[in-house]
Amino acid sequence: MNDVEKAILMKKDRMNEINPFFKEVYQDFKEMEKLFPRILQTEIPLLYQSATYLLKSGGKRIRPGLMLLSASSNRYDREHLLPFALALEIVHMASLVHDDVVDAAPLRRGKPTVKKKWNNRISVYTGNFLLARAMRLMGSYDDHRINQTLSHVSLEMCKGELSQIDSVFTLDDRMANYLSRIKRKTALLLSMSCEIGAYLGKADEHTVRNLKVYGDYLGMAFQISDDVLDYLPANGKFGKTPGGDIRQGLATLPLIYALHHAKEAEEIRAIFPKQQKTDAEVERILEIVRNCGGIEFSLGIGRSYIKKAKERLEDLVNPNLKIALGEIADFVMERDF
């Protein structure tokens, strides 16, 4: 079985599978879930509805999970950790809500997205509300390092989005730019989850640093695996329709590889910048990327990040933590499909 076949086979396991890794902190997860509605309480019914909407749709809680695990490297005090864990998930939710904001531009396959009246405005202010709640939760520590880290991650996430918007449809084929975008988009928040988790758990600076770097590499692999998913054939109810990034003009790693290595690269260059693509055109790009080995290459890069992430766990003294974080790392590239 080659990489691609294995990836397709495992794609159906994708959903709701990461939770078992967090079994060490299961009680905290339960406490955290109970606290969300209270934290997001507001006397404006519409705002409460929009702010808690994402809670109902589940989510793997990977950021609080990593944070709580990282904190368990040393001292562990749940009361002290939960506000930050909540804040991490809320920052993530805010980014999803802001991601809902779309333009009336003809970028959604030529059809207007079905959106309620005012939905964009509601998304903006719901996202802001979530960010402000997270800010308050993090502010409750009254700790300069924590406050600085949040504004740093927020800034970088915005830069990542804007540079992505800037590069859309332009077919930027520079791998360094891609890596810098996904670092900002995904890796930094995971890195911060591990870093501050360890820090709040009073780990020594060496451990804090190692877990921070672990989170960074894990996040890189996480996003790469997500981007690869868009190039795999659809697979039953767990699969998403492939080619979404191509339609939206987003050049990710498999495509960037194909631009440099596929003999049909010129064909991609001709089709990709079109704002409206036919299904056949999208299918053609998918085919070129798959045939030239773009998926295997990307999985390889992802695996090398995982390898580097796991190296950072070597010095950990807590054996349970070492095993749990190592399993999460393996899962991202080997089973997250």
Place this chain on the structure above:
Amino acid sequence: MNDVEKAILMKKDRMNEINPFFKEVYQDFKEMEKLFPRILQTEIPLLYQSATYLLKSGGKRIRPGLMLLSASSNRYDREHLLPFALALEIVHMASLVHDDVVDAAPLRRGKPTVKKKWNNRISVYTGNFLLARAMRLMGSYDDHRINQTLSHVSLEMCKGELSQIDSVFTLDDRMANYLSRIKRKTALLLSMSCEIGAYLGKADEHTVRNLKVYGDYLGMAFQISDDVLDYLPANGKFGKTPGGDIRQGLATLPLIYALHHAKEAEEIRAIFPKQQKTDAEVERILEIVRNCGGIEFSLGIGRSYIKKAKERLEDLVNPNLKIALGEIADFVMERDF
């Protein structure tokens, strides 16, 4: 000359007139303007362009102005004050940028607004970038009170927006709801500007509290005067087309008064909830509101806020500050038209 005539006559003085009140802190304004581009510096050209766009269009800098004046009540150290002054203006800019986010809903007089590709998304992330920059500037004080105040104001501003969205076209005629919306939308940030200015200037708690309340009342009057403006006849190049709030389904003070006191209130109730209104319909509502005294009533409420604001200045010991803040208060209702 009655109130309305006076208001119309003074409307043309509206722009760029508030700066003279800040002459006490003129040097700081100059320093501050120089710092903006450096603070908003980023290696993403599109982001730098969008983030600094508002700087070029001027602005009265009322929030940093109030803050710097309030700081001058006591000790004054420019280096210590400027980060917060910058942050206040940047928070305000973020709210303007996020306000640019619109829906494809048919709310703009039946015409699609002329917007660049991706403009909504750019607005969201530019606003977030500005907020994160402000957060970092405020975080640089490493002061719990300052951090808590920012997240509090952010939260309340979001609540204000969502409750406004919630009430749009529903013709909510409760004055208490209107006052609570404008408090969140406008008054809180002005109040915070004065409060933290005094606090950073090491004023005693009594003065901090008085200036905070002064800023609150000033902000209420400020927003009321802005809302009244929408009911005054257009007036040359300084006037904005009246009736914008009516078209957007926003019930402000003059309209709320008319709903309770105009004999043609039922006519308003019939027209107002329509998402598309003809020019004649908008004109009819304007006429009813003007004829029943809705403008005079609103100006009266605004003036009573100004009176209460000025009472809070009585205990100030610095005579220059007392005069400057008193003049600003007078200007808001008497000359801001």
